[in-house]
Amino acid sequence: MSRETVNLRKLAEALGLSQTTVSRALNGFPEVSEVTRARVIEAARRLNYRPSASAASLATGKARAIGHVVTFGDHMMVNPHFTDFLAGAGEVYARFGYEMLLRLAPAGGEEDVYRDMISRGRVDGVVVHGPLTDDPRIPFLRSLGIPFVVHGRCGEDPAGYSWIDVNNRRAFMRACDFLMDLGHRRIALINGIERMNFADRRRQGYEAALMARGIRPDPAIMFSEDMVEPYGYRAAMEVLTGRDPPSALLVSSVLPAIGVMRAVAELGLRAPADVSILVFDDCLSFLQPGSAATPRGIPFFTAMRSSIRLAGRRIAELLIEQIGTPGGEPKHELWEAELVVGHTTGPLPVTEAVGSVSGQSLKSRR
Amino acid sequence: MSRETVNLRKLAEALGLSQTTVSRALNGFPEVSEVTRARVIEAARRLNYRPSASAASLATGKARAIGHVVTFGDHMMVNPHFTDFLAGAGEVYARFGYEMLLRLAPAGGEEDVYRDMISRGRVDGVVVHGPLTDDPRIPFLRSLGIPFVVHGRCGEDPAGYSWIDVNNRRAFMRACDFLMDLGHRRIALINGIERMNFADRRRQGYEAALMARGIRPDPAIMFSEDMVEPYGYRAAMEVLTGRDPPSALLVSSVLPAIGVMRAVAELGLRAPADVSILVFDDCLSFLQPGSAATPRGIPFFTAMRSSIRLAGRRIAELLIEQIGTPGGEPKHELWEAELVVGHTTGPLPVTEAVGSVSGQSLKSRR
DNA sequence: AATAATCTCCAAAGCGCTTTGAAAAGGTGA
DNA sequence: TCACCTTTTCAAAGCGCTTTGGAGATTATT
Structure with missing residues (x-):
């Protein structure tokens, strides 16, 4: 097999045809007979012809x-x-x-x-x-x-x-409703950067859901940063060890959610017994092949999911x-987004539901 | 500002120069006077001239x-x-x-x-x-x-x-030595796909280190798969709940290591008290901005690190x-790779070091 | 002043493809 | 047989750039 590149001219010469015909044959134009086309295609394959991308692009004006x-x-x-x-x-x-x-x-x-x-x-x-x-x-x-x-x-x-x-707004509204239906009232939001529209809409959904049940969003438990693991860790740490900790966390991506889990584990807490966690799951393939993330085939995180x-x-x-x-x-x-129930959400712990000084139950565990 | 694209010919016409001169002026050739060059550059900027990539590529043979x-x-x-x-x-x-x-x-x-x-x-x-x-x-x-x-x-x-x-081989040798210096003798390997050379070399390093201390690598605690979170979870789960569980895990990436941590938490174990974990850390920026992954500024994982x-x-x-x-x-x-000590490695737990039926201590905790 | 050397600049020939407009070849009906 | 289609093929003109081989204009050398 020859090393030097074969261009349209050489191919046409080898075939004894004009460049026009060869070009048309290869590009599927109707004005060339099928027998010629077959001959051309065969020769192109045999001589290992590859049309130059820049020449084609220059001629057509298309870059592909x-x-x-x-x-x-x-x-x-x-x-x-x-x-x-x-x-x-x-x-x-x-x-x-x-x-x-x-x-x-x-x-x-x-x-x-x-x-x-x-x-x-x-x-x-x-x-x-x-x-x-x-x-x-x-x-x-x-x-x-x-x-x-x-x-x-x-x-x-x-x-x-x-x-x-x-539909980020609705997704977070539904997520929030889901948690409130379980009895949660104090729900932290660990959001992406709210300059980005998706994060902005998510916050809107979260706030709307809360307000619909007469709860004022509390900036002290709302965060907005790049969605990386350490951010989730830091935010969860802050909010769970702070005063009046939330009973549930709404997290904008699995990445920070992993950080949240790290914080939860480090604090000796468990999900969902001590704190519920609901995440937005982009179906990142390196975190979740299929949904069989736990032995029983049930996804680990309860999540709003959209691939x-x-x-x-x-x-x-x-x-x-x-x-x-x-x-x-x-x-x-x-x-x-679909709401998929996993292992990280559950009803509000009784000690809190009773209405005792909320959050004490959490802290006393440490 | 005009919408239609301006090409070299138009630019040259506008300047009253030839295309040659304009091209040379823009590409920094010496045979054009500096005053002309300045004029050309200014006009190019003003007319918003951008050379066509495909034309340049076709002419030079370079794609950039x-x-x-x-x-x-x-x-x-x-x-x-x-x-x-x-x-x-x-x-x-x-x-x-x-x-x-x-x-x-x-x-x-x-x-x-x-x-x-x-x-x-x-x-x-x-x-x-x-x-x-x-x-x-x-x-x-x-x-x-x-x-x-x-x-x-x-x-x-x-x-x-x-x-x-x-130097993957040496990195895993050092990692293994580090764990053995802490008293660990049974160390699981959660490796990448060993068709890939890097993973192959890592296994070589791991095996060489063990053999150097007279330990035969045990295929039952050696894994080789795509380095994703659920893999780490599955492998750790299998090995920690199996008979004769290892006291330390050597993990080929932070991604599966996160899965390992999930398994560890789920089993009610703690690192490094119950099990030591050492990972190869590629400094993935979404998992680790700087090294301040814990409140004290100490990285979470003990790791072989290379960006x-x-x-x-x-x-x-x-x-x-x-x-x-x-x-x-x-x-x-x-x-x-550098060996960075974090929070997930420690000496072999005493119960095991004593030599009692190894692994019982782990299982009984569940 | 004439010649050589240097600066600047230019016309034109590609690069390898597509595509237009036209011509040759082949087939039909009179 | 000729005129008339249809089918098949072609020569040549771009696409927008770089680059070669000179040609004027300017300055230096004899």
């Missing part, structure tokens, strides 16, 4: 690539939820022959990176990750006129662009579709 | 992009350790103006994907992730003659290609350097 700009979090960290999104999207890209381009950007600096990728013609469309409530990227991308799909939504006018989002990987897949599909049909209307999908 | 092929794990999962690698590499790529291309491939199918990316000219170099002990990708890439750097090593001839690796993010950074640097100097020799770096 999709851009992702991932934002460094507060800890200069790439959000680990991203691997699962990537797994979903990457699968679709592979199927449709699209390339995936990745760039890092500091928070707030995404625009420049998008602009560069786009106006240099490296990508045909982009995905927007982690939209803020009032995100400048949306009007910016709209002004560029490039196809894009947002993973999540912004605050206003969610009709003017394509997005896929979980981020599926979201990645769907968003990729939508974007490719949008690239294919330029004039199309924006599309939206709002997904409901 | 680097390819990464990530393998789906056994759970069709993208290794979460990858986010941190990505954070490190992406930073370097951004600095040098390189694009990062990502593709997914099923285990064993990476070659085709590499071949496609490379021979279509999409990338100037590639990174090999998770090399097997006898990985066909290395001879394959070598035969293609494209620059590549391996994150890790293969079994044989590590001189013929560039790589950066942790995967730093590895990503260094590998990117090496690869870019290699792309720049075609004829160069392969480069290697072997990094030593």
Whole structure:
């Protein structure tokens, strides 16, 4: 097998055909006879012909690539939820022959990176990750006129662009209701960064649920940070050893929830006997293959669940579709998270339900 | 600001210069006067000129992009350790103006994907992730003659290609010695998939350390799987509730170690009082910002530590350097992991050290 | 002043593909 | 047989950049 690359010209020469015919044969155009097409395809395979991506891109104006700009979090960290999104999207890209381009950007600096990728013609469309409530990227991308799909939504006018989002508000309302139905009244919120729209909506749901039962949200037990393990640990530690500790924790991701469990264990408490824990579960595959996380096949955490990987897949599909049909209307999908009951929630402990100085029961255990 | 893209021709026309001069001015060639260069740069900025990536790539033969092929794990999962690698590499790529291309491939199918990316000219170099002990990708890439750097090593001839690796063998030897110095004799190994060279070397180190003290490795307490949380849980559960349970666990990543902790807690055990746990810590940023994972600023896990993010950074640097100097020799770096003492290791519990039916003490606690 | 050397700048030829407009080849009906 | 389609193939013109081989203009050398 020859090492030097064979290009269209050489292939055409070898076949005794023109470049036009060869190109058309390979790209499935109808104006070439099937027998010729078969000959061409066979020769292409045999000579190991691969069309140059940049030449094709230059000629067609299409890059056959999709851009992702991932934002460094507060800890200069790439959000680990991203691997699962990537797994979903990457699968679709592979199927449709699209390339995936990745760039890092500091928070707030995404625009420049998008602009560069786009106006240099490296990508045909982009995905927007982690939209803020009032995100400048949306009007910016709209002004560029490039196809894009947002993973999540912004605050206003969610009709003017394509997005896929979980109904975060309702998810957290239901989660909160579920805990209150079990008797819990004091529920801590360990949320993501509330500049991000998803976290903002989650807080809204949490607050609305509380208020609906006449409970005033207490900022002392509400947190908002990057969703990492140590954050969960710290927040749980603070709130469980503080005065008037909550009987339940609502946690925005499994990652901090693991930290919460570490704190709980360290304090000699147990879930759900001493404290209930309900998490939002993105079905991160490295934490949860299927739902059989405990011996009995019952998931460990009680959770609001929605697969981020599926979201990645769907968003990729939508974007490719949008690239294919330029004039199309924006599309939206709002997904409901499912409430899956696991091992970490239970009724309010009796000692507290009685109404004695709440929290004493917790502290005395240590 | 005009919406239609301005290309080199328009920019040259606007300036009353030839395309040659404009191109040279922008690319820093010496044969253009500084005053002209300044004029050109200013106009380029003002007209918002961005050279087309595909045109440049076609003309130069350089893609200014680097390819990464990530393998789906056994759970069709993208290794979460990858986010941190990505954070490190992406930073370097951004600095040098390189694009990062990502593709997914099923285990064993990476070659085709590499071949496609490379021979279509999409990338100037590639990174090999998770090399097997006898990985066909290395001879394959070598035969293609494209620059590549391996994150890790293969079994044989590590001189013929560039790589950066942790001294996994020594790391696990030291870890094992550390545990044995504390009195532990029965140490379980919760390893990664041993087809992968890093995991293979880790097992070698573990076995060598045991043998050096006359202990025969016991396959009953040695595991080898994808390093995810539930795996750690399952393995720990099995081994701690089985007969003759180990007094210490050596775990190949913090992810399964979290599962181990979950099992330990569920069994009513405590670390290090009942069981010691030592993990290999890749400094995943979502689990560990700095080392202050506990209130006292002492890391939670006792660990062999080496930053995967730093590895990503260094590998990117090496690869870019290699792309720049075609004829160069392969480069290697072997990094030593540091042993950091945390809260999860301690001396062998007395009850066991006495020599009573080992493991009874553990089981009776449940 | 004439020649050589240096600076600046340019026209034009690719890079490898797609695509337009047209021509040759083959098949039909009169 | 010829005129008229339809099918199949082709030559050539881009796409937007880099780069080669010169050509003017300017300055230095004899």
